[in-house]
Amino acid sequence: MAELESLKEEFLKELSEVETSEDLEKLRVKYLGRKGRITELLKKIPTLPPEERREFGKACNLLKGELENLLKEKLSEIKEREKAERLKSERIDVTLPGRRRPLGALHPVTKTLNEIVRIFTSMGFSVAEGPEIETDFYNFEALNIPKGHPAREMQDTFYISDEVVLRTH
Structure with a gap:
C-alpha cells in the first residue's frame, strides 16, 4: 500500500x-x-x-x-x-464599424456616353437636355414642320397617342 x-x-x-x-x-x-x-x-x-x-x-x-x-x-x-x-x-474589436462596400458602378453605355459628352464639350459643343416625351405641337408645329411632312409618318415617329410622341430631334 x-x-x-x-x-x-x-x-x-x-x-x-x-x-x-x-x-x-x-x-x-x-x-x-x-x-x-x-x-x-x-x-x-x-x-x-x-x-x-x-x-x-x-x-x-x-x-x-x-x-x-x-x-x-x-x-x-x-x-x-x-x-x-x-x-x-486573435482578439477582434467587434465594436469597430464594418468596411463599406462599393455601392456599384456605372453601366458601360453610360460610361461611353459620358466620355463622348466630355470629348464634345472640350471641342466647344454644349449638351441640351429636355423631356423625352413631347406633344405634337412642340415636336413638329413649333418647328414649322407641316402636317403632311414625311417626318410625321409612322415609320419615322413613335406616337404614344394622337397628340403625344417620343421626341424625334
Whole structure:
C-alpha cells in the first residue's frame, strides 16, 4: 500500500509540472497506459497472497480512477488556458464599424456616353437636355414642320397617342 501512496505522490508531482496537453498525454500513458505503472501493479496481483489480492486490487482500481479524474481536471484546465491564450492573440474589436462596400458602378453605355459628352464639350459643343416625351405641337408645329411632312409618318415617329410622341430631334 505504501507503494501506491508513493506512486500517487510521484504522479501529483509530475502532474503539477505539466503545461501542455501533449505533456499531459505522455503522463497519462506513463501511468495509465497499457505498459503504465498502474498496469504493472495490477500484474503483480497474482503473485500476492490470496488474502491481500482483493484489498490490493481494490486500492489499485481506486487509485486508477482517482488518477483519471485528476487527468481530466488538468486537461480541462489546460484547454481553458490554451483557449484564453488563443482568444487573446486573435482578439477582434467587434465594436469597430464594418468596411463599406462599393455601392456599384456605372453601366458601360453610360460610361461611353459620358466620355463622348466630355470629348464634345472640350471641342466647344454644349449638351441640351429636355423631356423625352413631347406633344405634337412642340415636336413638329413649333418647328414649322407641316402636317403632311414625311417626318410625321409612322415609320419615322413613335406616337404614344394622337397628340403625344417620343421626341424625334
